[in-house]
Amino acid sequence: MKSYIVIILSFFLFSCSNEPSLQKYFVDNSESPDFIALDLGSSIINTEKMTLSKEDKEVLKSFEKMNIIAFKKDSLNEEKYTLESKKVKEILKSEKYQELMRMGSGNNGGAIYFVGEEEHIDEFVLFATGKENGFAVVRILGNDMNPSQIMSLVSLMQKANLNLEQLKPLKSFMN
Template sequence: MNAIKGILVILLAIAFTSCQDKQTLQEYYVDSKENDAFILVDVPTSLIAPSAEEMTEDQKKVLKSVKKVNLLAYAKTDSDFYTSETLKVKEILADDNYEELMKFGNPSQRMRLFIKSQEESIDEIVVFAQDEKKGFLLARVLGDKMNVADMVRFAETMDTSSTAFNTAGFEGVMDVFNNK
């Protein structure tokens, strides 16, 4: 009986350890923050939305469902590092219950859109954009009970609003790609 208990303890320890080996997207962001090769920007929702006076009540509700937006950028300076990091991100997105909604582009420039959801409520939207010459951008939109249809309508509203989308907050991230 003691041998069976010992084997069970070992198996549980192995199972627990193997589960801990997989990095989450949040952990990847935290680890990358410590690396000077990356630029990490937390974007307030006020930067991505038209002024409150221009929004309808439905649009305000959609905006309230967005808690924060995180951008992580890597400007390609090292091909091996670029390759290893993009593989890490792809593995995380494949292993961490993200559902791929769409992908487009070509082999040298591509973008993929993922969601993490529970039933009809979306908790996270991830955009992973890669450019073989310039680097990659990983954007996370974290929220509570977000809805894809509402988010699409809201994005369309931002495009047509009389308040121009304020890109000043993104200059540091975009400059990384312009210098390459």
């Protein structure tokens, strides 16, 4: 019996990684006054009054939740902004995250990353920066998503009656 406990404890200790991750980054910074963190469920997309295609239903079925963390830059926290955006960039450079596309230039830009295989994606990550305003990281979590589904999800969000109450803390923080 003791040998089983030792094996289980050894497995647990060696399988836990001290490597930085976005999930850990969100947890570590969610209470900081320089950040706002939101967890949004699939209920943000109100489709009650919409006619959904089979594809739309599949997209919604694969979507679980969205995590957002935003850093608001001001004249008092420029050093922290530089440090924190560097931390996020380092996390996104790990082998876990694959870059899908990059956009923007100059002072504003962003990139989309994913975790998983191209047709079986478990997480999409949008990292957007603005030299004047700060940065935001959006994690879209789901099961077996693919790039076309994320585009369909964005389209559904635009058409649907979004539950904007869930976004009020973000709007208040950024103003």
